[in-house]
Amino acid sequence: MFKPTVGPIIGHTTTNHARIFLRGKLQNNAPVFAGIRYRRLGEERWSQGVFAKLTILHDMSDVIALNNLAADTEYEYQAGWFSPMSPVHTVETVQELPLQWPRDIYRFRTQSSKAKIPRAYIVGSCRYLRMTAGVPSAPHLGDRIFASITNLAQQAEPPISAMLMTGDQIYVDDLNIIAPDREYKAILSKYRAAFSQPNIAKLMSGVPTYMILDDHEIEDNWPAKKSKADAYLYKNAITAYELYQASHSPAHELLASGQINRKLEHYWYQFAEGDIEWFVTDSRTRRNLSANDRRILDEEQEQALCKWLIHSRARVKFVVTSVMFYPDRKAHGDDAWKAFPEQRLRLLETIRTHRINNVFFVSGDVHGSLTSRLTHSADPDFEVHTIVSSPLCNSKLLPYAKASTFILDKPLARTAVGDYQHGLTSKVVSEDNFAHLTVDNEQIRINFHDRDGKLLQSTSIPLR
Template sequence: MLKPTVGPIIGHTTTRHARIFIRGNWQKNTSVFAGIRYRRIGEERWSNGVFTQLTLERDMSDVITLDDLAADTEYEYQAGWLSPMNPVHTVETVQELPVQWPRDIYRLRTQSSKANTPRAYIVGSCRYLRMTAGVPSAPHLGDRIFAAIADLALSTTPPISAMLMTGDQVYVDDLNFIAPDREYKEILAKYRTAFSQPHIAKLMSAIPTYMILDDHEIEDNWPANKNSRDDHLYKNAMSAYELYQASHSPAHELNTQGQISSSLNQYWYQFANGDIEWFVTDSRTRRNLSANDRRILDFDQEQALCNWLVNSPARVKFVVTSVMFYPDRKRLGNDAWQAFPEQRLRLLETIRTHRIKNVVFISGDVHGSLTSRLTHSEDTDFEVHTIVSSPLCNSKLLPYAKASTFILDQPLGRTAAGDYRHELMGKVISQDNFAHLMVDAEQIHVRYHNRDGNLLQSTRIALNQD
């Protein structure tokens, strides 16, 4: 067997289940299969290989599911692909072959089933990796921060439960004004290169990674900048996104055989780690820009989010939105929630009137990081926070956000019941960074680190205990 050409990437992982993305390579006139075998740390005997057939329709990639795992348990696994000499092999017959597995051994940990156990997460967005004529320019610059994340993950307690990549994992339009990528093969090549750099590849082989798109997976400020020729671009961009980002996410349900369903009804999804739950929104592809019903989330998604906020028993509720929920920007704010104030206010009123506690909005996009607290002038029980982490790697063509970028001296919104007011809980970070979140019984520790892993800022969000 040969090493994967992209991956392995650990996706959605529960107490008993893990999804792992692998890509092989096309071989003329013969079938290609990918496989994984695994065992608990300390055991000698490997499991039987779990195999899948790779096809050009999926860019020679697929997601393999591992089931019946033990909770809160560390496993090691091997992954690879092969092309048997006999072209009539099937997934079943390949399992009987005496294959030689690649030497690389990876590790994964299943989630704990215990509530109230401390958990930790990595959050980041906007990873710029310039590609020129299909070749990355100085790729180490777009990869170095993942070495720092991996080092932190190896040395910190509690273990990292997941990494949330909240948008712009690739820049399809990195040469937007010169030669933007529009063809499917060009976009696929960008994903392959972005996800196969050494440090990010090592990190994603060990930590469950959850992704959601933002505009640069398609083009800048999509769909506001869409023109009549962009349907072709959108189809190609989303086909690639579905393969490389959505395929290993909870957006895909499992069929009756325990395998990932081929159908994909939406890009937004939910997942849980004990008493901490996440709702990852699609704030990009379901927008309605019409004057009479402006929405950043479509009707069904808004209803699902509100129902989850009201009915979920989770102690902490994280809502991921690739663009900023608040604070608003002084300029160029029409691409974020600032341009959809009615829908934002509906969500805030749902949280306030139902007295929902410990809601935190997670976002990126602005190439600056911050933590902010939102309160209500007449309702002292209301409190919501936002954690923004961006960028993982900036382009020299784009500025970093600063405190002066945001509107900080005005209420976020006004209703007959009172004003929504916000305040920063620390400085705005204007350099490449990632966020390390640690959630315990009493608080959320928010720690921002620079691209070398050095601590930039630490903030604590107290959790309501009611």
């Protein structure tokens, strides 16, 4: 067997289930299979291999589901791919073959079934990895921060439960002016290069990683500048996104057979860990830009989000939106929630009138990191927070955000019963960084670290 050409990537992981993405390679039209075997840390005997047949339709990749795992348990696993001599093999018959597995051993941990214990997460976005003629230019620059995240994850207590990548994991349009990528093969090549760099590959092989797209997975400020000719680009970009980012997420339902349902209804999804729940929105592909019903989330998604906010019993609710919920930018804010004030106000009023506590909006996009608190002038019980983490690696062509980037001297929204008022609860980080979130019984602590892992600043937000 050979090492995966991309991956393995640990995706959605629960107390008893884990999804692992990996890619092989086309072998002269011969059948190709990918496999995983695993065992509890400390055990000698490996499980029987779990296999999937790889096809060119999915760029020789697949997601293998491991089921019936034990909660709060560390597992070792090996992953690889091969092409058997006989063309008539199936995923069942290859289990009988005497395979020589790749030597690399990876580790992951299942969720704890305990509800009220401290948990920790990594949040980041906007990882620029420029490609020139199909080859990454100075890839170590776009990869170095992931070595720092891995180092933190290896020492963190409580352990890191997951990494949230909240948009712009790749830049399809990195050379948009000179040579824009529109072809499917070129976009796939970017994903392979971006996700196979050594540091990010090591991190994603052991830390469950949840992703959602933003505009650069398609085109800058998508879909505001969309033309008829962009239908071809969108089809290619979104197909690649589904393969490399959505495939290992909870957006795919798990069938009763233990296999993943390949049918994908939408890109937004939810997942939970104890008394903490996440709602990861798709704030990019379901936009309605018409003047009479502007929406950044489609109606179905807004209803699902409001229903979750109202009825979820989670003590802490994280809402991921790839673009900023607030504060608004003075310039270029029309690509974010600033341009959809009615829908934003509906969400805020839902939270306020239903007296929902501990709601945190998590986002990236702006190439600056911060925390901010939102209150209501006539309702002392209302409070929500935003946590922004961006970028993991900036382009020299793009500026970092600063405090002066944002509108901070005006209410976010005015209503008949009072104003929504906001202010920063941290400094604005204007360099490459990532966020380390720790949730305990009393507070959320947000630590921003630079690309070498150095602590830049720490903010604590009391839970209510």
